[in-house]
Structures are given as structure tokens and as C-alpha cells.
Amino acid sequence: MLLNIQKLNRFFGGLHAVNDISFSVRQGIIKAVIGPNGAGKTTLFNLITGNLKPDSGDIFFKDHRITPLKEHRIAALGISRTFQTTKLFSHMTVCRNVMVGRHIRTKAGFISSILNLPFTWKEEKEIRLKSLEILRSLELADCEDEDAHNLSFGKQRLVEIARALAAEPELLLLDEPAAGLNIHETEKLAEIILQIKNRGITILLVEHDISLVMGISDEVFVLDRGKMLAEGKPEDIQKNRDVINTYLGEGDA
Amino acid sequence: MSFDIFLQYFLSGITVGSIYAVVAIGFNIIYNTTGIINFAQGEFVILGALFAITFTRTGFIPLPLAILFAVLITTGIGAAIEIVFIKWIKNPSVLRLIIITIGISIISRETAHHIWGEQVMQMPYFTGTSTSSVIILGASIAPQVLWVLGISGIIVIVLQLFFKFTLTGKAMRACAANRTAARLCGINAKMMVTLSFMISAAIGALAGCITSPITQTQYDMGSPLAIKGFVVAIVGGLGNSTAAVVGGLLLGLIESFSIIFIPNAFKDVAAIIILLVILFFKPSGIFGKKEESALKEF
Amino acid sequence: MDVKRYRPIAVLLIIIVFIQLICTFTGTEFFLTQIIMAAYFSLVILGLCLLMGHAGQISLGHAGFFAIGGYTSATLTTINLIDIADSGVAGFLKGAGILFLRKDIYGEEILSFSPWVAFIAALVVTILIAFLIGIPVLRLKGHYLAMATLGFGMIITTIVRGTRIFGEADGISSVPAFDLLPVLRVTGKSIYRIENYYIAWFIVIIALIISLNLINSRVGRALRAIHGSEEAARAIGIDTARYKLYTFVLSAVFAAAGGVFLTHYNGGIGPSQSSVMKSVRYVAIVAVGGMDNIWGCLFMGILLNFLTLRGFFGTLEEVVFGGILIVFMLFFPRGILKPGMITSFRNAIRKCGLKLFRMRGKSKQNAA
Numbered sequence: 001m002l003l004n005i006q007k008l009n010r011f012f013g014g015l016h017a018v019n020d021i022s023f024s025v026r027q028g029i030i031k032a033v034i035g036p037n038g039a040g041k042t043t044l045f046n047l048i049t050g051n052l053k054p055d056s057g058d059i060f061f062k063d064h065r066i067t068p069l070k071e072h073r074i075a076a077l078g079i080s081r082t083f084q085t086t087k088l089f090s091h092m093t094v095c096r097n098v099m100v101g102r103h104i105r106t107k108a109g110f111i112s113s114i115l116n117l118p119f120t121w122k123e124e125k126e127i128r129l130k131s132l133e134i135l136r137s138l139e140l141a142d143c144e145d146e147d148a149h150n151l152s153f154g155k156q157r158l159v160e161i162a163r164a165l166a167a168e169p170e171l172l173l174l175d176e177p178a179a180g181l182n183i184h185e186t187e188k189l190a191e192i193i194l195q196i197k198n199r200g201i202t203i204l205l206v207e208h209d210i211s212l213v214m215g216i217s218d219e220v221f222v223l224d225r226g227k228m229l230a231e232g233k234p235e236d237i238q239k240n241r242d243v244i245n246t247y248l249g250e251g252d253a
Numbered sequence: 254m255s256f257d258i259f260l261q262y263f264l265s266g267i268t269v270g271s272i273y274a275v276v277a278i279g280f281n282i283i284y285n286t287t288g289i290i291n292f293a294q295g296e297f298v299i300l301g302a303l304f305a306i307t308f309t310r311t312g313f314i315p316l317p318l319a320i321l322f323a324v325l326i327t328t329g330i331g332a333a334i335e336i337v338f339i340k341w342i343k344n345p346s347v348l349r350l351i352i353i354t355i356g357i358s359i360i361s362r363e364t365a366h367h368i369w370g371e372q373v374m375q376m377p378y379f380t381g382t383s384t385s386s387v388i389i390l391g392a393s394i395a396p397q398v399l400w401v402l403g404i405s406g407i408i409v410i411v412l413q414l415f416f417k418f419t420l421t422g423k424a425m426r427a428c429a430a431n432r433t434a435a436r437l438c439g440i441n442a443k444m445m446v447t448l449s450f451m452i453s454a455a456i457g458a459l460a461g462c463i464t465s466p467i468t469q470t471q472y473d474m475g476s477p478l479a480i481k482g483f484v485v486a487i488v489g490g491l492g493n494s495t496a497a498v499v500g501g502l503l504l505g506l507i508e509s510f511s512i513i514f515i516p517n518a519f520k521d522v523a524a525i526i527i528l529l530v531i532l533f534f535k536p537s538g539i540f541g542k543k544e545e546s547a548l549k550e551f
Numbered sequence: 552m553d554v555k556r557y558r559p560i561a562v563l564l565i566i567i568v569f570i571q572l573i574c575t576f577t578g579t580e581f582f583l584t585q586i587i588m589a590a591y592f593s594l595v596i597l598g599l600c601l602l603m604g605h606a607g608q609i610s611l612g613h614a615g616f617f618a619i620g621g622y623t624s625a626t627l628t629t630i631n632l633i634d635i636a637d638s639g640v641a642g643f644l645k646g647a648g649i650l651f652l653r654k655d656i657y658g659e660e661i662l663s664f665s666p667w668v669a670f671i672a673a674l675v676v677t678i679l680i681a682f683l684i685g686i687p688v689l690r691l692k693g694h695y696l697a698m699a700t701l702g703f704g705m706i707i708t709t710i711v712r713g714t715r716i717f718g719e720a721d722g723i724s725s726v727p728a729f730d731l732l733p734v735l736r737v738t739g740k741s742i743y744r745i746e747n748y749y750i751a752w753f754i755v756i757i758a759l760i761i762s763l764n765l766i767n768s769r770v771g772r773a774l775r776a777i778h779g780s781e782e783a784a785r786a787i788g789i790d791t792a793r794y795k796l797y798t799f800v801l802s803a804v805f806a807a808a809g810g811v812f813l814t815h816y817n818g819g820i821g822p823s824q825s826s827v828m829k830s831v832r833y834v835a836i837v838a839v840g841g842m843d844n845i846w847g848c849l850f851m852g853i854l855l856n857f858l859t860l861r862g863f864f865g866t867l868e869e870v871v872f873g874g875i876l877i878v879f880m881l882f883f884p885r886g887i888l889k890p891g892m893i894t895s896f897r898n899a900i901r902k903c904g905l906k907l908f909r910m911r912g913k914s915k916q917n918a919a
Binding site for chain 3: 290292338342346347348349351352353355356357358359360362363364367476477480483484487516518519521522525526528529532533
Binding site: 110 | 761764765768769770771772773775776778779780782783784785786787788789790791797801843
């Protein structure tokens with residue numbers, strides 16, 4: 001198991017945002033977490049990446065217990081993420097945004113950067129080439145020199161994915177990647193996610209767009225008010241009574 | 254230490270402390286409605302006192318009127334600052350706001366410098382003279398101390414009543430809780446921000462007037478006062494006015510009694526060290542809740 | 552290696568020499584004195600530019616670090632150990648070059664630490680204090696950080712004002728010259744003026760190279776990322792706390808170095824150098840320089856400090872800086888000297904050229 005979550009709990013004051021959640025993600029699959037608004041999906045993501053700490057329970061990544069680790073340490077182990085509201089670095093070009101993503105794969109520290117040591121030149125070159133390669137694979141190469149904030153919303157999303165990929169993660173967490181995208185962009189996104197999976201990267205995604213989820217995921221995990229409602233293959237989930245009642249029944253939220 | 258000396262220290266502590274509390278409340282009012290820490294808060298206190306001193310020196314304006322005019326003028330300045338510098342900026346970063354209010358504080362201080370010069374000035378005592386005293390519990394107390402305690406107490410109580418029971422007060426609290434929601438309910442959020450600057454300026458100015466006879470007034474005394482007020486606001490957990498009163502009195506007492514242990518020159522450091530220690534161990538303030546502070550816009 | 556980043560330094564060198572020649576030939580060499588002082592002040596500005604513009608962390612206490620550098624160096628080089636001069640330890644230290652003997656203007660012998668030792672001690676003290684202060688303070692954000700650093704600055708002011716060995720309100724005077732090399736000395740004596748002019752610029756250029764290297768590196772990008780969004784920076788594996796702390800320490804070292812050299816150049820230091828107003832002024836200059844624009848900050852650092860030192864603003868000095876702060880934050884929050892100004896200008900020209908070229912091509916086609 002690449003990611004293994006055991007009996008995770010998190011409270012916000014009186015709200016039990018994540019209630020005794022256990023699940024695991026196999027290497028090489030796309031797993032989707034769905035659920036109505038406020039079901040605790042983003043909280044779950046924040047717990048996995050270390051942005052929030054659980055009140056109880058444990059998270060294992062490649063059999064390492066990552067629960068107590070700081071966020072940046074968890075990222076360094078090979079978990080990358082994107083955000084629900086894109087968090088690109090302002091006043092930086094698209095290319096530099098992606099280059100920052102290589103942070104954990106590179107070494108130059110304060111002293112070697114200040115002294116501009118020769119090994120950093122090679123490293124810089126490598127960072128740049130790799131970033132351009134990723135941009136090209138996502139068809140973003142033509143806007144590498146643009147300020148990231150001047151891009152269209154859909155492209156910003158892709159740049160954020162590119163930044164996450166630059167870290168060469170083993171697990172990629174996508175927090176509502178299709179939110180705010182039009183149908184055409186969503187179709188393209190589905191293609192890109194499958195392409196990322198084909199590179200051997202495992203994907204965990206939170207998404208509201210049910211047709212996208214059902215189209216690309218291997219497994220689906222349904223969350224409702226912090227609790228697990230169902231887990232299984234997309235086609236089984238679609239038939240599940242509980243799911244239909246609480247979620248699909250409402251119409252596409 | 255004899256009881257008499259103890260009482261002297263105690264009273265001077267709570268006198269100074271009540272001013273810190275008022276400045277801290279000023280911080281809180283603006284912070285609650287806008288999320289801004291107004292670095293010019295101390296300047297309101299000094300301006301209020303300086304205006305009042307000028308009016309009393311004309312010789313024909315009686316003291317209460319002089320204070321009233323001074324408070325009104327300072328309130329006007331508070332409103333002007335908000336309207337001219339703050340109101341129209343869209344989505345400013347915290348860094349920008351900090352720098353702007355620092356700029357305002359420098360300019361108002363320097364303006365005061367050019368108008369009133371460097372001399373140390375003093376309001377006349379409200380009752381009696383510098384030597385008159387009232388005997389309470391065997392200790393002689395300057396009547397002005399009673400004035401300070403009384404009026405700061407009234408300020409605190411009136412503000413509490415204002416925020417609890419008047420429609421405007423409630424509207425301001427609504428803005429503090431959720432600006433967007435307040436606006437959707439038909440509250441003029443922008444007006445409330447201006448109002449919060451006016452109230453802060455007014456209570457600051459009033460505090461300046463009542464303490465001037467004891468602490469004296471000089472154009473550059475605003476920033477240290479602002480720092481102390483901020484320390485108190487932090488101790489109380491930013492935005493909590495009841496805690497600000499407790500915190501203010503506490504800091505005043507600590508400073509007053511610190512003279513026993515450390516040289517007078519280092520008295521001001523005590524407050525700052527308290528600030529740093531609190532920020533280190535409990536950034537949400539001694540009385541503040543962690544969850545609450547996490548929701549604030551920092 | 553990427554040499555493009557160093558190109559502007561060559562231009563700067565030409566300007567530096569040019570200014571010196573003009574001043575020498577027009578008999579206005581006295582201007583150089585203020586340029587030297589402004590150069591040392593701009594070390595603080597460069598450090599603050601890294602901290603505020605790049606890492607996005609405000610500090611209203613950098614005058615404190617300037618003072619820590621200046622005062623440590625001044626104290627160690629003026630403390631008189633002549634009473635223990637005959638002891639073995641003192642003899643050994645003298646032999647090792649750690650202590651040195653000189654005569655003051657009254658001919659009295661003074662045995663104190665050599666300026667190099669004092670300089671290194673000043674940097675070490677600064678680094679220690681910066682770590683000590685930085686660790687708790689940099690966990691804070693926004694207003695809290697501003698107030699905490701302001702408080703730090705005030706503590707330093709209070710300490711130097713109230714402590715005997717720091718000369719209380721008078722500060723420390725008769726600080727000796729700093730012999731960088733046997734022939735190069737940092738001193739305010741006018742016969743050494745031109746020499747000192749180049750020494751000052753040499754030091755500034757070292758600071759510039761350090762800054763440029765940092766900005767254009769992996770670390771520099773990480774700092775910009777922290778500035779942009781700390782949450783996202785952490786999510787891509789940046790140890791935000793450590794990077795902020797190191798930048799804070801580095802900028803403190805810059806400020807302290809400025810303090811050390813200016814103290815030797817002026818022959819003394821006073822408590823006003825540590826004042827909050829000074830810290831605020833440094834922030835103002837960085838704001839005017841465009842926050843993250845190292846060249847803009849350097850230019851404004853030299854210009855505004857020079858004008859202040861020449862007494863250009865008179866008694867309105869503080870009002871001017873207050874006004875600058877407000878106006879810039881209201882209307883030009885990113886400064887007036889845009890970082891990409893030169894490149895965008897060049898690109899515009901290139902584009903025009905390209906258009907002309909295409910048009911010509913088209914007209915040729917049409918003709919054909």
C-alpha cells in the first residue's frame with residue numbers, strides 16, 4: 001500500500017470534521033474522494049499533507065508513519081498537492097513557478113547559493129530543463145515567460161499541476177482540479193490526469209464533477225459529514241443506495 | 254516596603270495602566286472592524302492632550318470645553334485619516350497597511366513637533382493643584398488619579414453599553430464578525446470602519462487629556478504608548494476589550510513595581526519583553542482562544 | 552555559469568569611477584564623504600530588500616542590528632586593557648594580533664581589541680542575537696511580526712541608552728580606524744577619502760553579489776514562493792521556517808556590517824542609530840526602491856541617504872520619509888523602478904524591429 005490511513009479523527013471545536021476514517025491507496029491507481037460540501041474532503045487532504053494535525057489516528061506513506069512529520073518533510077517524501085483555490089506564486093513567471101516545484105529534488109542551500117558554487121550551475125540547468133519538459137508535456141510551453149497570474153483560470157490550474165509534478169511525486173493529491181473549468185477544459189484535464197497515471201504516479205483526488213470521477217477513477221471513496229459512506233469501484237458506487245440517497249440523489253451539487 | 258509606599262506604587266500603576274487599557278481598546282475597536290492594527294493609535298492620545306492644553310492656555314475656554322473641543326478635533330482627524338488613506342484601497346496586503354499607518358503616525362507626530370515644539374507640556378489639574386491630595390486608607394492620593402480612574406472606567410462602561418445595546422454598536426460588532434454578511438444585511442460596512450477610527454481617536458484623545466496633568470505631554474510620546482497599548486491588546490488576545498482592561502492594569506502595575514528591581518531607564522523594556530514572551534508561547538494572548546485567533550486575518 | 556546577473560555591476564563600477572572623477576575635478580570631493588556613509592547605510596537596505604522584498608517578512612528593528620554591529624565593534628576597539636597589558640595572556644593575545652596597542656589623541660596608551668577581531672565578534676554576536684530573536688519572532692505574521700521586531704529595536708535602543716559601557720546618551724567616540732589591509736584603512740580622515748570611497752563601494756558590491764546570487768538561486772526562488780503563499784511553499788517541500796530564519800540572519804549580518812564600517816568611518820556611534828525612526832526609514836527606502844528590486848533599493852538607498860546626510864530635507868526629514876511611506880504604499884506599492892523595466896524596454900524595441908522585418912517581408916511577397 002502506498003498510502004494507508006487508520007482511524008483518523010479531527011475536530012474543529014464541536015464539529016467532528018473527520019470521523020474515524022480508514023482507507024488505503026494502492027500504488028498506480030486513481031482514487032477519488034467524493035462527498036457533499038462540508039463532508040470533510042479538504043480537511044482529509046490537509047491531514048494527509050500535514051497542513052493540519054489529526055486529533056487521533058495515523059497515516060502511513062510507504063510504511064513510514066508520517067503523522068507527526070512537518071508539512072515540508074511529508075512533501076519531501078514524495079507527496080505533492082494542488083489546492084482548491086489555486087495558490088500560484090504571484091510575480092513569478094510560469095516557468096519559475098514550476099522550477100520552485102523542483103525544490104525537494106535539488107540541493108543548493110544558502111551558502112552554496114551565496115557563493116554561486118559550480119555544482120549549482122549544473123543543478124540550475126537541470127531544474128530549468130526538467131521544468132520546461134513538464135510544461136511541454138502539459139502543453140504550457142508557450143507561456144513559460146508569462147506572469148503566472150496573467151494566465152486564464154484553466155491554465156493556472158495546469159501550472160499548479162505542473163508545479164506539483166516537478167517534484168516527481170509518488171502520490172499526487174488533486175483538490176477539486178475541475179472546479180471552475182468549462183466542459184472542454186475538464187475533458188482535457190481528464191486526459192492529463194490519465195497521462196500522469198500512465199507515468200506511474202498514484203493520484204488521490206477530491207472532486208465534485210461526478211462524471212469526471214466515474215470516468216477516470218479506479219476506486220471511489222465516499223465521505224459524508226466526516227464519515228465513510230461507501231468505498232469501491234465506480235460502477236459499484238453508482239449503484240450504492242446510500243450514496244444515491246445522500247449524494248447523487250441531490251443532483252449534481 | 255511600607256503600606257504607604259506600596260499604595261503609591263499601586264495607584265501609579267493602575268493610573269498608567271488604565272491609559273494603556275484605553276489605548277488597547279482603541280486598537281481593538283479598529284482591529285475588529287477592519288483587521289488593521291493602527292500604528293498611529295498613540296498619536297491620538299498625544300494630539301488630544303496637546304489640543305486641550307492649547308485651548309486651556311487661551312485663558313477664556315474653560316477646562317471641560319477645552320477637553321470637549323480637543324476630543325472633537327481629534328475625532329475629526331481620525332475620520333479624516335480613514336477617509337483619505339484607508340477607505341479606498343482595494344484588497345491591501347497587511348504589509349501595506351502597516352507601512353501606511355506607520356507613515357501616518359510619523360506625519361502626525363512631526364506635525365505636532367512643528368506646531369508645539371519639543372517642550373514638555375501639562376494640562377492643569379482638574380481639581381486642586383499639584384500638591385493637593387486626598388487621604389484614602391492613610392495614603393495621600395493626588396485627586397487627578399481619581400479623575401483618571403473614574404473617567405477611564407466610564408469610557409470602558411459606555412463603550413460596553415454602546416456595543417451591546419445600540420443599533421450602531423451592534424452593526425459594528427456584526428462587521429467585526431463577518432464583514433460580507435454584515436454588508437448583505439444592509440449594514441454600511443464602510444461607514445462602520447470610519448466610525449471605528451472616530452471612536453478610537455475620541456477615546457484616545459480623552460485619555461490623553463485626563464492623564465496629561467500626571468504624565469505630562471510631549472510630541473513624541475505617542476509611539477511608546479502605542480507599543481504598550483499593543484502589548485496589552487496582545488496580552489488580552491487581540492479584539493477582546495474586557496481582557497484589555499485587565500491586561501492594561503496588569504502592565505501598569507508590573508511597570509510601576511518593576512522600579513524596585515530594575516533601573517528606571519529599563520522600565521520600558523519590561524513591557525516589550527512581556528510582549529515577546531507572550532508572542533513566543535501563546536500568540537493568541539493569555540485570554541485569547543487558539544481557535545479564534547486562527548480565524549483572524551493574519 | 553550565468554554571468555548576465557553581474558553585468559549591471561560593470562555599469563555600476565563605471566558610474567562609481569565617473570562620480571569620483573567628477574568630484575575630484577570639480578573640487579567637490581566633500582560629496583564623497585556622504586556617498587561613503589550612504590553606501591554603508593545601503594548595506595542595511597540590501598539586507599532588508601532580501602528579507603522584505605523576497606522573503607516577504609517585515610522588520611521594524613533593523614536599526615537594532617546596525618547598532619549591535621556598530622556598538623560591539625566600537626566597544627571592543629575602545630575598551631582599554633592597558634592595566635593588564637603586562638600579563639602573559641595579554642602578551643600572547645597581542646602577539647597573535649588579537650589585541651593592539653595605540654595612542655589616543657592625548658598620547659595616552661590604549662590596549663584594545665584589533666578591529667578585525669572586533670568585526671568578527673560583531674558579526675558573531677549579531678548572528679547569535681538574530682537567531683535568538685528570529686526563532687520566536689518569525690513564527691509570527693503581519694502585524695505581530697511588525698510589532699515584535701519594533702519591540703526588539705526598542706529594547707536595543709533602551710539598552711544602549713542606559714548602559715554605562717555603551718556610553719549611554721553620548722554613545723561611543725574615538726573609535727580607531729579599521730586597517731582592512733596594511734595599506735587600506737577605513738577612516739573618516741579626509742586624506743583617505745578617495746581610498747575609503749572605493750573601500751565602501753567594494754563592500755557594497757560584495758553584498759550585491761551575495762544578494763544577486765541568492766536571488767537567482769534555488770533558495771531565492773523558495774523565498775519568493777514563501778512570499779507568494781507560505782502554505783503552497785510548504786506543500787512543495789520548502790522548510791519555510793528555516794528559510795525565513797536564515798534570510799533574517801543574513802539581513803541582520805548585512806545591517807551589522809554596515810554598522811561596523813560606518814562606526815569606524817565616523818569614529819563613533821550614538822544611540823540614535825538604533826532608533827525606531829531609523830528602522831522605519833530603512834523600510835521606507837526599501838518600499839520606494841520597489842521592495843524586491845535590488846537595484847532599485849540600492850539606488851534609493853544611496854540617493855535618499857545622501858540627500859538626508861547633506862541636510863537636503865532640513866527639519867522636514869522625518870515628514871518626508873513618512874510622506875514617502877504613505878504615498879508609495881498608496882499609489883506605487885511595488886515601487887517606481889520596475890525590475891523588468893530595462894528588459895521590457897529591450898523587448899519592445901525587439902518587437903518593433905520584428906514587425907518592421909515582417910512588414911518588409913510581406914511587402915516583398917506582395918511585390919512578387
